[in-house]
Amino acid sequence: MSSQLLDIFLLALLAMFNPSLLAAVTVMLLLPNPKRLMAGYLLGAYVTSMTLGLVIVFSLSGSSTESTSKHTIGPVEDIVVGLLAVTIAFVLRTGRDQPFQQRRRDKKDAKLKAKVEAGKPTESLPLRMLGKGDPKVTFVVGALLSFPGVSYLDALDHIHKLNPGTVPTVLLVIGFCLFQQILLEVPLLGYVFAPEGTQDTINRFKAWMGRKGRPAATIGAAVIGVILVVRGIVTLL
Helix, strand or coil, X not given: CHHHHHHHHHHHHHHHCCHHHHHHHHHHHHCCCHHHHHHHHHHHHHHXXXXXXXXXXXXXXXXXXHHHHHHXXXXXXXXXXXXXXHHHHHHHHHCCCHHXXXXXXXXXXXXXXXXXXXXXXXXXXXXXXXCCCCHHHHXXXXXXXXXXXXXXXXXXXXXXXXXXXXXXXXXXXXXXXXXXXXXXXXXXXXXHHCHHHXXXXXXXXXXXXXXXXXXXXXXXXXXXXXXXXXXXXXHHX
């Protein structure tokens, strides 16, 4: 049980850094009255993620094949994912991703230039909708951008395998949904209780991420990778 719960926590941590969520939060923080906009987005995200999560986890059906093989598949999965995380840490540490990142930036700049020359919008549709500054619109955007991703689906599978009972299953799904939106929930609560201090903190965090984001991601990937590999090997032995 502790192994499954750890997996669910790590998957929630991974889901928390959703690029769409990060982009949406950034846009909403720059618009007037971000508190109402973030509240609308958050409600939409809750409706979609919790509803679909509960539907999916209670629709999963176990099988004898699953029950007999999960003890073997689990450790191998840990080792594979752990090695992948360590590889990512190595790539980030050595800067081997820089040529790829430069090609992506060049391609993105070329597309942006082509859109500007053609007179087309340069932002994605969800970001343009957020820019309208209407909480009803952000509710819709939050609902559309919160369909279960790979990390969430994997976590739902872990919850199903854990089989803790109806009420604990519901609580685990709700807890996962709350945790994966924490980057939105924390500033929203801050704006409610300490708006000025929250804005200063957000500005400092953005500056810190600009300076230390890459080393922090490297260390995080390395630590998670080593933990998964060691746990997988120990379980196999």
